[in-house]
Amino acid sequence: MESTLDIFVKAIFSENMIFAYFLGMCSYLAVSKTVKTAVGLGAAVIFVLLVTVPVNYLLENYLLKEGALSWVDPNNATWAEMDLSFLSFIMFIAVVASIVQLVEMLVEKFAPALYGALGIFLPLIAVNCSILGGALFMQERQYTSIVDATAFSLGSGIGWFIAIVAIAAIREKIRYSQVPAPLRGLGITFILTGLMGIAFMSFMGIKYGGEKEEAEDTTQTSSIELVDDTQTNK
Amino acid sequence: MSEVAEKTKAPKEPLFSKKNRKLVTDPLTDNNPITIQVLGICSALAITVQVKQAVVMSLSVLFVMVLGNIAISLMRTLIPSRIRIIVQLVVVASLVIIVNELLGAFLPDVSEQLSVFVGLIITNCIIMGRFEAFAMANKPWPSFMDAVGNAMGYAWILVVVAVFRELLGSGTLWGIQIFGSNLPGEEWGLYKVGYMNNNMMILPPMALIIVGVIIWIQRIRNKELQEEH
Numbered sequence: 001m002e003s004t005l006d007i008f009v010k011a012i013f014s015e016n017m018i019f020a021y022f023l024g025m026c027s028y029l030a031v032s033k034t035v036k037t038a039v040g041l042g043a044a045v046i047f048v049l050l051v052t053v054p055v056n057y058l059l060e061n062y063l064l065k066e067g068a069l070s071w072v073d074p075n076n077a078t079w080a081e082m083d084l085s086f087l088s089f090i091m092f093i094a095v096v097a098s099i100v101q102l103v104e105m106l107v108e109k110f111a112p113a114l115y116g117a118l119g120i121f122l123p124l125i126a127v128n129c130s131i132l133g134g135a136l137f138m139q140e141r142q143y144t145s146i147v148d149a150t151a152f153s154l155g156s157g158i159g160w161f162i163a164i165v166a167i168a169a170i171r172e173k174i175r176y177s178q179v180p181a182p183l184r185g186l187g188i189t190f191i192l193t194g195l196m197g198i199a200f201m202s203f204m205g206i207k208y209g210g211e212k213e214e215a216e217d218t219t220q221t222s223s224i225e226l227v228d229d230t231q232t233n234k
Numbered sequence: 235m236s237e238v239a240e241k242t243k244a245p246k247e248p249l250f251s252k253k254n255r256k257l258v259t260d261p262l263t264d265n266n267p268i269t270i271q272v273l274g275i276c277s278a279l280a281i282t283v284q285v286k287q288a289v290v291m292s293l294s295v296l297f298v299m300v301l302g303n304i305a306i307s308l309m310r311t312l313i314p315s316r317i318r319i320i321v322q323l324v325v326v327a328s329l330v331i332i333v334n335e336l337l338g339a340f341l342p343d344v345s346e347q348l349s350v351f352v353g354l355i356i357t358n359c360i361i362m363g364r365f366e367a368f369a370m371a372n373k374p375w376p377s378f379m380d381a382v383g384n385a386m387g388y389a390w391i392l393v394v395v396a397v398f399r400e401l402l403g404s405g406t407l408w409g410i411q412i413f414g415s416n417l418p419g420e421e422w423g424l425y426k427v428g429y430m431n432n433n434m435m436i437l438p439p440m441a442l443i444i445v446g447v448i449i450w451i452q453r454i455r456n457k458e459l460q461e462e463h
Contacts, residue, residue: 019438019439020438021280021438022275022276022277022278022279022280022438022441022442023276023354024276025275025276025279026272026273026274026275026276026359029272029275030272086331086334086335087331088353089327089330089331089334089353089356090324090327090328090331092353093323093327093356093357094320094323094324094327097319097320097323123319126319126323127319127323127357127359127362128357129276129277129354129357129358129359130276131357132353132354132356132357133276133350133354133357136350136353136354137350140349140350180450181453181457181460182449182450182451182452182453182454182457182460183446183449183450183453184460184461185460185461186269186272186449186461187446187447187449187450187453188446189446190442190443190445190446190449191442191443191446191447193439193442194439194440194441194442194443194446195439195443196439197437197438197439197442198437198439201437201439
């Protein structure tokens with residue numbers, strides 16, 4: 001069982017949205033010309049991911065998943081048999097689009113300064129693959145609690161932020177280098193992203209949460225014993 | 235009066251006029267959705283480890299894009315411009331649900347490998363981009379041609395990247411072994427003389443680098459596309 005910290009750190013580094021799954025590449029390439037705009041978009045992505053993934057988690061677990069509707073009437077088997085998961089795409093994208101709209105209005109009303117910084121990026125985010133991707137990964141990996149799902153969404157957002165700010169910084173500097181003319185702009189950005197991806201892959205071998213491990217060992221063994229007990233009881 | 239004018243004007247443009255053919259051929263090279271417009275990269279790179287996945291993905295995108303472009307084009311006068319993004323998303327999402335169910339039923343193994351990326355066709359920027367830029371302002375037939383052109387432009391890049399990655403990364407094409415077998419103990423073909431697969435090609439970053447090289451080659455051939463910085 002992965003700990004929440006594992007999920008969080010993994011989402012930032014070894015399962016980075018950009019470098020491992022290429023999610024949100026369109027806006028990543030389009031808005032990474034200067035660090036300032038990159039920070040704005042990155043912050044907006046963190047924010048929206050952090051809001052939409054937990055909402056979609058609740059939707060998935062209390063509405064869409066097979067047996068998720070059993071809370072309506074625990075005694076009635078027809079509710080428990082219901083499987084609405086084929087609707088998940090349309091539900092998720094509706095949630096994302098409406099939350100983006102809502103967030104935009106709320107930010108405009110209550111934090112005008114933040115709106116000035118994020119404003120133009122928020123509508124872009126509704127069609128950013130990383131937001132819907134976050135929801136779909138959450139569904140596929142079946143996180144056991146909403147805390148894990150939130151940790152995953154926050155980690156993914158931070159990972160995306162790091163990636164776009166890093167590439168924007170490199171692109172600002174690369175203007176002073178002699179890049180071959182046909183590679184300038186898009187071509188070199190692709191290759192740089194590839195190289196950064198290789199660098200990020202070195203995080204894959206890390207065992208996360210090493211310090212906590214010893215403390216957890218005892219709890220783990222006890223939980224295993226508990227499981228054994230229940231099995232023998234059966 | 236205007237009706238008469240339209241009626242006489244309509245047959246002037248044949249189905250495969252030069253303009254309409256250009257709609258298909260342009261996105262293949264000089265206006266390619268991936269290498270020039272930089273749209274739809276999100277899902278394009280992750281599923282190019284095997285040619286089969288890339289072809290299935292391309293066909294799915296072709297299906298969604300053609301039907302979606304026609305649907306949006308038919309509805310273009312009915313959609314209020316304020317909520318057009320939501321309408322477009324609903325159209326794409328419904329089509330993607332159909333694709334997902336079909337893949338799950340007929341190609342379950344490929345469907346499993348593609349995992350979330352079928353769902354991510356919804357936010358594929360090419361599709362939204364074509365809806366917004368073309369189908370909202372054009373009649374169904376040109377929209378159909380435009381959709382075919384852009385989907386094919388997307389498809390050929392995907393397949394080229396997949397051919398390189400599968401051939402060099404796993405030594406196979408469409409699952410068929412090209413360089414011989416590398417089973418330990420029973421090597422034959424190139425593997426017998428010491429050839430090894432480049433496992434690097436299977437990793438995600440190589441897809442980016444291959445696309446970077448394709449862009450490079452394209453811009454050497456067409457100098458007009460080169461950027462200042």
